[in-house]
Amino acid sequence: MDLLEESVVPEHARDVKQQAREFAAEHIEPNAEEYFESGEYPWEVLEAGMDAGLIAQDISEEYGGSGFDLQQVLAIAEEFYRADAGIALTLQLASFGCEIVEHYGSEEQKEEFLRPVAENDQISGLAVSEPDTGSDLAGMTTSAEKEGDEWVLNGEKYWVGNAVEADWLTLYAKTGDKDDRYSNYSMFIVPTDAPGYEAEHIPEKMGMRASKQGHIVLDDCRIPEENLVGTEGGGFYMLADFFNHGRVVVGGHGLGLAAAAIEEAWEFVHGRNAFGRNVSEFQAVQHDLADMRLEFEAARSLNWRAAEKVANGEDAGFWAACCKTKSTEVAMHCAERGMQLHGGRSVLGERRIARVYRDVRIPVIYEGANEIQRNLIYRQSR
Known part of the structure; x- marks a missing residue:
């Protein structure tokens, strides 16, 4: 069963897809359970991905990357998400965040x-x-005020991937107080060694434990x-465009997780x-598997159609929202049915379906609930 077959994938994205599949089989799948249990940051896998040319290559060739486009x-x-989220x-x-700098930043940046x-x-x-604000981009309170030749930032940020590990962040802060609340925010590059920057990990997430947020x-x-x-x-408008691309990719997160859930349920x-009788002979089970596949x-x-639409700038906000919602919710449905088909064994932590079930709760929230x-x-x- 190859649920992620390439026929719907544009030809130019098929080679990198195959590279990602081979890398996932060699480096992600064998380490998934260990990192889920430990909750440690998977530096070794990250470094292997760098060596394989699969990390940060959405940055254009002009600045040292491979220029991977949205579909790639x-x-x-x-x-990757089929192997472990x-x-x-x-x-x-x-x-993460580099696309904003590439689209809007100066040549020096x-x-x-x-x-x-x-x-x-x-x-x-x-x-x-922020700790009290997630999807309301016009409700953030972290501020940036100009003092001489510096910006001074005050506030808190939450659920930040690589808050501790990163060398620098693209950070969203309030810089105005206009009646048009959408024009009050700006984007900044913040080195994590800047004076006044402190970060700590958010401990013990229920899912995606190998990814560290701070x-x-x-x-x-x-x-x-x-x-x-x-x-x-201009920060709000920069993020709106950025999230259109990001939500298509988050749809891919859901697709990978859904594929993992279906594969596990089918095999079990x-x-x-x-x-x-063999459990697969029961019609109720067959209908569950058929519905998951449908x-x-x-x-x-929908996701691959949306990728093309967003890449071409055709009603991007609509298509991005559609595919992110559908794919992540299908992942939840498939994981829930997969758990049920596993019966009592579904609750064992060593089971892949149990990890998938925890992981699918997260993409329905991030990049906009x-x-x-x-x-x-x-x-x-x-």
Whole structure:
């Protein structure tokens, strides 16, 4: 059963998809259970991914990367997340936020910050959410005030991938107080060794445990004025565009997880007998597996269609919200049914289906909770 077959994948993305599949089989799958149990940061797998040319290569060739486009990144995401979501998230967060700097930053910023990430000498991160605010991008309170030739940052950020590990972050902060609340935010490059920057890991997540998120406290954190990305007040609009691309990739997270759940359930029911028959012979079981496959194929078709639409700038917000919502919720459905088909053994921590079941709860929330995505789908359908 090859649920992630390449027929729906554009030809130019098939080679990197195959590379990602081979890498996942060699480096991610064999280490998934160990890292899930330990919750440690998978440095060795990350470094292997760098050596394989699969990390931070969405940065353009001009700045040292391979220039992977949205469809190539989606192809990698499917394969990595099928193998293990926690390790996969670590690998894909290594260049998180770089797209914003590449699209809106100065040439000096791109050379100083993008090139070391593309060459795998540094890793980055993106700091948006706060302890009391997640999807409301116009409700963040972390502030940046200009003092002489510096910006002074104060506030907190939460759920920040690589908050501790990164060399620098792209950070979203309030710089204005206009009636148009969407024009009050700006983006900044914040080195993690800047004075006034403190970060610690958020401990003991229930899922994606090999990916480390952090809590940042900014206490008069000072950065040079040239670390402002693009124009002051443009941060909200930069993020809106960035998240359109990101949500397509998060859809790929869901597809990989759904594929893992279906594969596990299929293998289990075909290898188990009950009431004198193979479990797969029961019609109720067959219908469960059929429904899982139906939902998966619908989600995958939508996701790859959305990837093309977003890449071409065609109603990007609508398509990004659609595929992120559908694919992540299909992953939840498949994991839940997979757990049920496993019966009592589903609750054993050593079971892959149990890890998948925990992991699927997370993509329905990050990159904008699915309730927010439904708001976007409705508003952009009119």
